[in-house]
Amino acid sequence: MKKGFYTIIAAQFVSSLADNALLIAAIALLTEIRSPAWITPLLQIFFTISYVLLAPFVGAFADALQKRHVMFISNALKACGCLLMIGGVHPMIAYGVVGFGAAAYSPAKYGILTELLPADRLVAANAWLESATVLSTIVGTMLGGALISTYASRFVQHMHWPLIHSAADLAMLAVMITYAIAAALNVGIPDTGARYPNRLAEPGELVGEFVRCFNVLWADRLAQIALWVTTLMWGGAVTLQLLVLKWADANLGLSLSKAAVMQGVAGLGIAIGAAAAAAWIPLRASLKVLPVGLITGAVAVAMAFYNKNLFPPGAGLRVGELFAPAYIIFAYPLMVLLGALSGFFIVPMNAILQHRGATLLTAGHSIAVQNFNQNLAVLLMLGAYAILLTAKMPVQWIIAVFGVFITGMMWLAQRRSAANAHKVDMRALIEE
Template sequence: MQQKLSNQSSVHSRGFYFFLSAQFLSALADNALLFAAIALLANMQAPEWHQPLLLQFFVISYILLAPFVGAIADAFPKSNVMFFSNTIKLIGSLAMLAGVPPLYSYGIVGIGAASYSPAKYGILTELLPPKELVAANGWVEGLTVAAIILGAIVGGIFANFSPQIAIIIISFLYLAAAICNRYIPFVPIDHKLNTKNPIYLLKDFFISLKKLWADPLGQLSLAVTTLFWGAGATLRLVVIAWAAFALSFGLDKATMLTAMVALGVAIGSVIAAKYIKMKDAVNILIIGFFMGVLVCAMIFLSSWQSAAFNLLLIGIFSGILIVPMNALLQYRGHKLIGAGHSIAVQNFSENLGILILSGAYTFMVKHSLPINGIVFIFGLFVALTMIIALIYYEDAGK
């Protein structure tokens, strides 16, 4: 199946198409499985606060494995790492189907996702020449957004009909992704592990973490992207609960509302790529304030049309904000600690943000706070945090 790559390919090569297919199918399955697991918990009459707990079981692997997965992805052929990562995801999905509690089985999927991430980002530079990387990243990000949107819709519809059928379909998606991985060309290893000592890897990781957080612009970009991913992941669960309360929506319709945010992010990303430069990253922090205000405004909405438009705007503002912040983070990370270490630190920080914010949401649900109160607190936190960041980092932007 796998062929050795003697020269770098192009975005029109067969190997790159198999990479894109594997990435799309795996991301589609990841997003659909979340909603299938939520439906399964509801059918089991599990406590409501178990639903946001799913996210914490998923992202904990990103945090615990962050010091090691980047080094592993560099030390082995990345197509093989992606294959075994998708196999782990498939095992987690089948475990859920076999009756293993959704929290634990979704945690197994998280292990596969954590090991998949650095291999996915790193393989592009090995497969393609530098002049093709911008186009390749455009394809990857575009298909990832499509997978998020379709995963939410397809996962919600099938899970509403039957969570078990949804999980069977998702398992086949993981299997198809793993098969595609086997057709990605074999790239010779060019980064051997200097040491297999986990203590050394831990120390090396935390030195990089400290260095990037100590840099004013690195700290700014990490803080904003951490808030963005933490808020974005938690917002998906908040919207589902809010739609059930305010609009009497089931899971199938509520997931369509969450897809509006992803669509907005795609639109905002295009706007940012065309009109906003990296040097303006600090100046656009005010957009984050308005994003928080729009979240607060959800408590006054009573129709699905106004909710969909509001969530689309939240997504657009998010996309406009995150693109220059990601560019700034990549630039400072590459200069200070190197691209590989930067990805590891970014994954660690962003998933720690998801863990903390989804944990706060779990705490509020467990203690029976009304959903409108949770929505307002969530939006107020985003708005105030962005205002504080704008004031605090104003000098750094200069």
């Protein structure tokens, strides 16, 4: 790999680690100010809305500057969002600032690889990038949980720092420093020498081009299936991220810091599933994983009704002074299973979409349309989640509704795929 590649990977790991720790820290801040439950999904909505509104423009912004500078600006904006939260700005507003920075970061991190490396190294480079992202998701989530634990609270009480009055404030400070480290790493990335025309002065043309690309992907009989299910699963994954925290509290009686470990375990499952799919599912056989989407929805429904009352009081495993309740021990494999099914399903579908998108359009335009659809699904699903919380629906039934919806939509996707296969040779489209 060329000089600077591993700096890019390190910067992505650190930035993504901070992203995942930040969510836990921001939810802890909401808990401190006694925000109603429906505010939590709005936190993610404010983060995601920039991805949707700026979708036609972020690619042009990433091309207008050196991509290392775009990544630096993005991480600096994220750090500013953390500083706003420490300074007392409502987490929902400050999280929106972080989302603004994150929206610009995505096209830059992928685009810089194509500038730095030859085409025959891109598959290996993307494997490095995605592996770093998955690992940072697991570590970042668990780090966020550790930073808001009772141990962190005791540490803060002894330190008497200005502006840092709680474990949540300490967590936010740590996340801000982590973003600053990521920004410093971005500065260390060498100049790739790539320069592009500045198209930011042509917003009308950018929107028109985006709409054309949007229509091309949805009209293609292969791309529409991959776009359908990846959009659904992405929206579902982000919503489930919040639902797992709520479920761990309501069904297992876990604090936020311990519930974050459940998120990390699900992330481990995603890594296992993704690795299995990469090893066992060739591109030409990718559509065969569609039934896994149905199973994923069914497991989510089963998860809804898993709780500590299914086990006798006191059941568990004791090692010396340590005791692990049975309901916690068996919850871990359930989270791994849910994550593994999701990872095994989404990797082949992403591969189809990236391949078909690059064939019909360009990789950049395809990713922009995919990001728009996925984040629009996030907004809609989180909005529905907020409404159900406002209606005071129990979390078990929210998860059940969510699981049934995923299962139903996956069934429709299978039906549509079968209907399309009668009209065109889907395998031939994959192999184009």
